[in-house]
Amino acid sequence: MKKLALTALASGMMMSSVHAADLTIGVSMALFDDNFLTTLRNGIESAAEEQGVDVQIEDAKSEVGTQLNQIQNFIASGVDAIIVNPVDTDATISISDDAQAAGIPLIYVNRQPINVDLLPDNQAFVASDEQVSGTLQTQEVCRLMGGKGNIVVMMGELTNQAALQRTQDIHDVIATPECSGIKVIEQQTANWSRTLGSDLMTNWISAGIEFDAVISNNDEMAIGAIQALKADGRSMDDVIVAGIDATTDALAAMKAGDLDVTVFQSAEGQGRGSVDAAVKLAKGEDVDQKVWVPFELVTPENLNNYLK
16 A cells, blocks of 8 residues: 655655666656756656666657657556656646556656546655745745845746646745735746746836846746846846756856845756656555655855755
8 A cells, every 4th residue: 555654855865776677667758848857857867777777758848649649658568667747737637547547657757746636556746845945935035025025926837736836835925924015016927938038027127017026936937037137237136036946057047146046956856756666666566655855945155055
């Protein structure tokens, strides 16, 4: 029977000594063209190589239909387990049903499936708790703002549970007494994209919107916002910019004095954790239904701890 306890695992604990040379895992990624997901994919490949597991990794190119076809192909080819980074977290019921009908273990990674609390015993979810990410991010922005001022919010894809939760975290934090002087004056999606983040910020600047801080659901949109602000001649000393993921580019932006806040989410740890869970389920072993890889707040004060 599956354990129901929530497990917090540091990335260093994701290494597994399980030898599984005869196993094949099919992996469907939402897209390859994304910095964070590239690191996650690298974590999957590294863990698979270390454990002697064959992995077949496919790019769904942000298309639900493509991802569903990939799942069907994995099932038809008889893989021992499937790892899915969902394109649309609302489409995961169908994916779960198909895998369960085929008797193939299924691991969701990074993006929370809508049916996360209804997963059968041979399915699990490996990620970081999004209630923590947006909360850490916004609490630090609130501190830097002294609990008052105007903010704009850049959201990820509206079909993505992480975007919805991180945005809700923002509103929950500014509803607290110490942050109640903060007001959200604009909130729009830029679909996790640096380019779209830059475009959205350019539109806000052109519209004459005045704000003290930008809170972005991820680093890529935050970097896009920084690019647009600098192109407009705005000093980064005059605006607070916050992201999530602590990507290499984000850490470089923080070192340059442009990004004020990010939240470290171990993409590699999540990738390794998904392979570890997939191998265990494929061998008939128990795994926790939800495996949490911890978030950590990153600021200029502790930046050196995250620079490679």
